[in-house]
Amino acid sequence: MARIRKTAVIGAGPAGCTAAFEAAKTGRKVVLFEKEKAVGGRTLSHRADGHTLDTGAGFFTNFYPRLEGYNRKLGLESDVVRLSRRNVLISGDQVAPLALGSPLSFLRFPLVGTANKIRMIGRTLGRTLKYRGLDLADPSALSSLDTESIARDARRTLGEEVYQYLVRPGIEPFWYFSCEEVSRALYIGLQARAADAVFYTYANGMDSFCRKLSESVELRIGKTVTSVSAESSRSRQSGQTGKSAGSGKFVVQFAGKTERFDEIVFATTANVAARLTARMNDSLVSAEQKSFLKSQNYAENVMACYRLPHGMLTDSDTRIPCGPGPNSVAAITVNSDKRSGNSGEDLLSIYVRGKKARALLKAGKKEAFAEIRALAEKVDSRLLELPLQPFFLKQREHAIPVHAVGRYRQAARFLEQQKGPVVFAGDYLANATVEGAIHSAQRAVEALIREAGN
Template sequence: MNKKNKIAIIGAGPAGASAAYYLQKEGYDVTVFEKENFIGGRTHAYNNGEIRFDTGASFFTNFYPLLKELVTKLDLDDEVIELERRVGLRYKDVLAEFTFGDLKTFWRLPFITRKDKLIMIWSTIKLTLQRRKLDLVSPEKLAKYDDSSISDWATNTMSENVYQFLIRPGVEPFWYFSCDDVSRAMTTVLQGRAADAKFYTFKRGMSQISEKMLSNVSLHLSSCVTKLSKIEKQIQVSYVKNDIVNEIKVDQLIIATPTTAIKNISIDFELENNILSFINSQKYVSNVHATFTVDEKDVKDMFAYYYPCGNWETPIGAIVLHKQKCKESIKVPDGKELISVFILDKPSKELIEIADDKEIFKRVWEMALNFEDKLPKEAQPVALFKRKNAIPLHEVGRYTTANKIKNQQNKDVIFAGDYMSCATVEGALRSGRWAAAQVSGKTISF
C-alpha cells in the first residue's frame, strides 16, 4: 500500500500514540483524534498548576521490553526515575514491611508459615527458569496459561495462604479486580519476574512517553469522533470539536480506545462479527481514586504504599503516599504530602452512584482511616476520579480468544488497546505497534 495513504487513529493514549509513532516513521500521513483535552489516556497526569500526580497507570517495570526500547529511542533515559519498593502489608490489625524483590523482608512476613514461604519460593524459581517462554503481553504466549482463575491456580498449585497473603497483594492493589474473576495467565508471568522486579516512572509522569511519540503527528485534542462512514474506498471520520462537526477522509483507521468508547461511535458499515463480539463482550473494573493533601510531618514515618492481604473484608485497594513513593515525579506544596486512596471494584461501584463528591471524599477518607490508623484524622481533598470502566477485566479464556481473532481483523479498520493484550502500559504500546504493522503489511510478533 502507498506509504502516503492517510491514516486516522482514534485515541491518544499509549496504544494510539504507539501506532502513530510507528506509522509516522514509515512515512504515513497520520492524524490522531482524542476526545479529552490531554494526551495519555489512563496514564494521564492531574495538574492544576500547584499539584501534579499520575491518575492511572503510574509505573513501568524492568521487564517491559518495548517501553525500555522506546525510552532510549525517544531520548527519555534521563527522565526515568526508580520508585520506592517498600510497602506495608496489612492483615487486620497486623502491619508488616515488605520490599518487592527482597528475600529478607519476604522471609520475615508474619502471616504465613515457613512451609508456605518455601512453596512460594520453589514455585517462583520454577517460573523464573521459564522466563524465555513467558511474555506479559503476547496473546499467543498468555493463551498457554489461560486455563483457570488466579485464585484457583494459586490455591491448587501452592496453598490457600500463599494465595491470600502473597499472590493477592501482588495483583489486586494494582488492578482493583478480584483474583476470583480473572485469568491466571498474567500473574504467572509476573511471578516469574518477581525476584528482580524494579519499578520506574518519568519525571513528569507516565504520559510523558505518549506525548513524546505524538510530538511530530497531527493531533486533534478535544475532538470527539461520532461517526464512521464508507465513501467509495475511503473512510469518512466525523468528529465534533468546539461544537462544530468536522469531517476527514482517510484510507485506513485504527481505533485505540477502550471498548466502551467504541460503542458510542456510529459505524455505517459492517465489521467482522468475531471482532465485534469480542469488543462487545469486554467487561471493565470500576475504580474510585481520591487524592488528598496532609501535613508532611504527620506521615513522615509511614510507608510509600499500603496494601491489604489475607482473607478479610476491606474496600481499600491501595493507599499511596506520593512523596514517599517518588517526590521527583510529583508536584505538591512545601510541607505537604499527597495521598491517593484507591478503592476496589465492588465498593467503587457503590461510591460512583453517590452524586455528592464531598460525601465521596468523606467516605473514602473514613475507609482509609479504618484501614490505617496512623493517617491523620483530617485531610484536604484535592481530586476525585470516578471510573466506571477503569481497567479491562481479563476473564479466563479472554487471552485465548484475543489470540485467535487478532489476525482476523479487517485491514481497513484495526482495533488496538490493552484489552487485546493485558492491562499494562507495555500491553497498550505493543498493541499499537502491532496495529501499525497491520496497516503497513509487516509481519511482526505481538
C-alpha cells in the same frame, strides 16, 4: 506519485500514541483524536499547585522491553525514576512490612507460616526457570497458560494462606479486578519475574511517554469522536461526499465537524470501539470482532487524593489491606515516593475497587472524598489524626480490562485476523500494562501496512 494515506487514530493513550507515532514513520498523514484536553489516556497525569499526580497507571517495570526501547529512542531515559519496592500489608490489627525482592523481609513476613513460605519460594523458582522469557504483552505467548483463574491456580499450587496474604495483595491493588475472575496467564508471567523486578515511573508524570510520542502527529485534543462511517465506492465515485474535509473512504464526525480518512485505528476502550463500529460492514469489522469488543468487561476504580502538610507521614510505603473477603480499599500511597512536588505539602492517594468503587462512580466530590477517607481510616489508623484536604478525584468506570479465562486466546485470534483499513489497539488486546498497549499498537500498524502494501 502515490497519494499519501491519511490515518485517523482515535484515542490518545499509550496504544493510540504508539500507533500514531509508528504510522507517521511510514509517511502517513496521521491525525490523533482525544476526548480529554491532554494525551495520556489511563496514564494521564494531573498537574496543579506544583504537584504532578498520576491518575491511572503509575509505574512500569524492568521487564517491559518495548517501552525501554522507546525510552531510549525518545530521549526519556533521563526522566525515569526508580521506585521503592517496600509495601506494608495490613490485616486487621497486624501491620506487616514486605519489601519485594528482599529474602530477609519475606522470611520475616508474619502473615504466612514458614512451610508455606518455603512452598512459595519453590513454586516461584520453578516458574522463574520455566517462564522467565515469557512475553507478557503478547496474548499468543500467554494462550497456553490461559486455562484457569489466578485464584484457582494459587489455591491449588500454594494453598489458601499464600493466596490471601501474598497473591491477592500482589495483584488486586494494582489491577483492581478480582483474582477469582481473571486468567492465571498474567500472574504466572509476573511470578516468573518477581525476584528481580524493579519499578519505575517518569519524574514528569506517567503521561510523559504519550506526550513525547504525540509530538510527531497532528492532534485533535478535547474532541470526542461521535461516529465513524464507511462510504461505499459507488458514493465516492459519484461525488456524493457531502461537506467532509479531504478525500478518503471513512468519514469521522467530531465536535460538529467531519473529516475524511483512508484508514482508522481504534485505540479506545473496547466498549467505545464496539459502539463506533457497530454499524460497519462485516467486511471491515467482522461479526466475531464485534462480539469480542462488546463482550469485554472492565474493572472500576475511584482514586481520591488529599493534601497534607509535608512530613506528617514518616514513611512513604504503599499500604495494602489483605486477607479473606472483599477489600474495598485497594491501596494507600504517598506521592513523595514517586516525585517531589510542592515542598510545603505531600499528597496521599486512596484507591477504591470492586463494588464500592462502582457505587462511587456517580457520587459528587464532597460525598466521595468523605466516604473514601472513612473507608481508608478503617484500614490505616494513621489517617484518623491527619489534616487531609481534598485535592483531586478520579472516577473511572472502565479502568482496567478484565482478562477472564479464555480471553488471551480470543485476543490472540483477534490480532491474527485483523487487517486494514480498520484496525484496533488497546490493552484489552494484550494485558493491562503500558507494554501491552504498545504491543497491540505495533500489531495494528503492521496490519495497516500489510493491507496497503506500505
